[in-house]
Amino acid sequence: MLGHDLIDALKPYDLSGVGLGEGSGLGIPYETADLSEQALVDQCWDRIRPELVFHLAAFTNVDLCETERDLASLANTKAVECVARASKRHQAPVVFFSTDFIFDGFQEREYVESDTPNPLSYYGATKRDAEAALKACGGPYVTFRICWLYGARGRSFPASILAQAEKGAPLKVVADQVGRPTYTRDVCNALSRLLSADEKIFHRVAGETFHLANDGTASWADFADETLRLAGYSVKVERITAAQLNRPAKRPAHAVLSLVKTQKILGLRLRPWQAALADFIRERQNSK
Numbered sequence: 001m002l003g004h005d006l007i008d009a010l011k012p013y014d015l016s017g018v019g020l021g022e023g024s025g026l027g028i029p030y031e032t033a034d035l036s037e038q039a040l041v042d043q044c045w046d047r048i049r050p051e052l053v054f055h056l057a058a059f060t061n062v063d064l065c066e067t068e069r070d071l072a073s074l075a076n077t078k079a080v081e082c083v084a085r086a087s088k089r090h091q092a093p094v095v096f097f098s099t100d101f102i103f104d105g106f107q108e109r110e111y112v113e114s115d116t117p118n119p120l121s122y123y124g125a126t127k128r129d130a131e132a133a134l135k136a137c138g139g140p141y142v143t144f145r146i147c148w149l150y151g152a153r154g155r156s157f158p159a160s161i162l163a164q165a166e167k168g169a170p171l172k173v174v175a176d177q178v179g180r181p182t183y184t185r186d187v188c189n190a191l192s193r194l195l196s197a198d199e200k201i202f203h204r205v206a207g208e209t210f211h212l213a214n215d216g217t218a219s220w221a222d223f224a225d226e227t228l229r230l231a232g233y234s235v236k237v238e239r240i241t242a243a244q245l246n247r248p249a250k251r252p253a254h255a256v257l258s259l260v261k262t263q264k265i266l267g268l269r270l271r272p273w274q275a276a277l278a279d280f281i282r283e284r285q286n287s288k
């Protein structure tokens, strides 16, 4: 989901992709490799000789991570270690994407970058461990914690709400978890702006962690209601609790990421989530 939009946003650069899939339709040179295999990663890196690495690959099905723990650890932690080691040999900074799910969400105030992680889910634990592994490797890296991501490609929350509304299915959505809905395109455009202003930006801020998300907060039910309203539906969702939904992985109730450091150090403040969602819905309707 994020990778497709990043390729679009970074078009002016000489890009290469590496991942599990075939990479067809990406429009860039692509090598198929499991990133949790160090030897394969080393070979790819030696061929590509990257100057900068965006590490997007992950096992992102949070519920499945609870039962598929070995796979989750390989994809979310081991792969980061492999990429970090190979990138260090090339002195290429790794731009890594972590998550609000490393926090427990028990505190009322927003989470700052230096708050201590305490993940409730196995997915969150693998991403916390990945952050630590990246730091321990000793090469240049920057971690962006992002959250509640949706985009044109892949599974996304607003797309599944609209699919259910189109079928006339009843909509029950969790109202007691709050976060910052974030559009992939806004994240990618922000990263592109950073690079075009200063190609060495990720060397300059190496070792830092930043929170990057659209402004404002919402519950999943608020997010769903706004999606339906923007798409022209007059229905509202039935608001339920996370306990009623009872999913395999626990999610934080209030893991709202503070955006202050990112604005102060990088000069980035993304627009309110409602404005981004309106663009997403408009583009989705135009592409039909």
Ligand SMILES: NC(=O)c1ccc[n+]([C@@H]2O[C@H](COP(=O)([O-])OP(=O)(O)OC[C@H]3O[C@@H](n4cnc5c(N)ncnc54)[C@H](OP(=O)(O)O)[C@@H]3O)[C@@H](O)[C@H]2O)c1
Pocket: 001, 002, 003, 018, 019, 020, 021, 033, 034, 035, 036, 055, 056, 057, 058, 059, 060, 074, 075, 079, 097, 098, 099, 100, 146, 147, 148, 149, 150, 154
């Ligand atoms: N989605 C969110 O709400 C969210 C929130 C916070 C942070 N993030 C982070 O943001 C990043 C991008 O997320 P996304 O939602 O764009 O992910 P996504 O759409 O699920 O894409 C992840 C990609 O990683 C690939 N992959 C998995 N294991 C791999 C391995 N061992 N080797 C190579 N490739 C592998 C997957 O390939 P297959 O499709 O072939 O399995 C998939 O194409 C991830 O690091 C994620 O943890 C996401």
